[in-house]
Amino acid sequence: MFNGQGPQIMGILNVTPDSFSDGGRYCSLTAALNQAENMIAEGADLIDVGGESTRPGSSPVPAEEQIRRVIPVITALRTLHPNISISIDTTLSTVADAAILAGARIINDVSAGLGDARMLEFAAASRTPIILMHAQGTPQTMQDNPYYADVVVEVKSTLQLRVTAALSAGVKPENILLDPGIGFGKRRQDNIDLLAHLAQFVALGFPVLLGTSRKRFMGNLLKLTDPGELVTATAVTTALGVMAGVQMFRVHDVKANRQAADVAWAIKQAQ
Template sequence: MFTQLSAPQLMGILNVTPDSFSDGGRYSGVDAALCRVQAMLDEGMDIVDVGGESTRPGADPVSHDEQIRRVVPVIAAIRSVYPALPISIDTMSACVAQAALQAGATLVNDVSGGVVDPQILALAADRNVPIVLMHMQGLPKTMQLDPYYDDVVAEVTDGLQGRIDAALAAGIAERNIAIDPGIGFGKRKQDNIDLLANLQRIAALGFPVLLGTSRKRFMGSICNVSEPSELVTATAVTTALGVMAGVRLFRVHDILPNRQAADLAWAIKQAQ
């Protein structure tokens, strides 16, 4: 899947959780989830990312059983209605990922990069499915308490290379690996800015890069807004910058503005 990427693709966020930072509780039922999927498809979504555990700063962990209870009926319903749509399962747990894949998911998005549950790497290898490996310093509950880097770009790049090596050692094919610098995950505001300014160094690792800045809090402090929903334009700016830096996957809440930003930036990049 990842080796076939040329033009930018949008991964639409579908949180079936009560406590996600921006849209918690809005799409927890199957009917609401399906309506949201259709709306995102109408606006240009390429992949839907279903998550049953909030990973916002300070979030408490959710049991595997509860995650499965939340995501499996939604994934099964999406697969029934949209048989060709790529479905991502957003989880750090191998058993949740396994249940989701059995229900119809087609790729795994692990914000811990296989650190929390290394068996998720073995599962992806065994099932021959794509996996996104993200960099995160710490865990969601505590990651923003006191993050620190001497050189955030170098340390995140090295960390991602380590997760790539672990994935390859587990038997995951190169074509099935994508990476994510983890904007907002154990990062200070300046760390996030530095990573966004140096995305080409992440892309230089040679694997497709996923960027997830959608409605992130650090942008609010720059733009002087407090509500995540007010950061649609800011998110689209990072999408355009990401395209120009070589990013090909974007995990977003707001599809249409990011579709426009990605498509325009791609047309400009193609003309260079």
């Protein structure tokens, strides 16, 4: 998956009516494919297709509805861009199964396999890489007074437990990626602390994905309420992530983050 050529940019394609930043914008197949084309042209290495919002307070979407939303997009993308990597953003193994059959190649599971007892077994049986993300609680409850005594230690510990579970289910080590889950059941300072210690997650020995794109903690820090105003702030975290050894970045705004990642990578290589 990683060829040593530098950080990878994962473009976010939410085919949902209620995602926090772009809900409802890409629900039609034409709109979704146009957005994917734009992100690929701007330098995306992967397209992450999701049919369920995981914003704070969001409700679960049944597997059948997720499949209805994502499969036409994945099928068309695979036909139009046979060489682009596609990930499926879901916590349900039935959705992942349908997406893999349609042409997705990576599972992006914000529950790290806890949302569906069959997910890790499916990833193992299908030999599909899986991103294990840390979240405290569920989207409905995760921002209801989250608390950590030491957020870095606790998130690392939880991710290590999920790695153990994945390995026990038969997932190969080379098919595991980790995501500290910025904004998922974390206070503003928790997110900042995680960003300050990204190298500790890289040191766990698995590729790390960072997802800060347009997240509310940066808006709170900068006193901005429009997520669309956080493009520069997101790019800063991407550059910092590259310097810490993070290998993949999940973003809405591909061009700015592609530039940030590539410049930071050149500097890191010079070190």
